[in-house]
Amino acid sequence: MEISSIEVLRDRLRVFAKERDWDQFHTPKNLSMALIAEAAELVEHFQWVDGAKSHLLEDKVRPGVEEEIADIFIYLVRISDKLGIDLYEAAERKIAINARKYPADKVRGSARKYTEYED
Numbered sequence: 001m002e003i004s005s006i007e008v009l010r011d012r013l014r015v016f017a018k019e020r021d022w023d024q025f026h027t028p029k030n031l032s033m034a035l036i037a038e039a040a041e042l043v044e045h046f047q048w049v050d051g052a053k054s055h056l057l058e059d060k061v062r063p064g065v066e067e068e069i070a071d072i073f074i075y076l077v078r079i080s081d082k083l084g085i086d087l088y089e090a091a092e093r094k095i096a097i098n099a100r101k102y103p104a105d106k107v108r109g110s111a112r113k114y115t116e117y118e119d
Helices: 005-019 028-044 062-082 087-101
Strands: none
Touching: 005 062, 005 087, 028 062, 062 087
């Protein structure tokens, strides 16, 4: 069995939290709240940027965006670990669900929700 990079990161984060005695604070509730706070900080970088230009990050903005994305990922890995969820497997399952909900031949080029499509 090959160990994924997510598992390696999960284990590093376990050690990091344990060394600081932070597991007492890393409850699913607290981690989910921290995750959403970091997501809001990410959104701030794009708040007043034209949607079409939002993929063109200025050099001075990129490090801050990278840090917020990293924070989000770290909290996501931690909460998944605390709840015993294999993040990679959960993502694989969700991709399969989305493939059924959004068949490419029906949704190509559209941002509508799957409930808005006729069968």
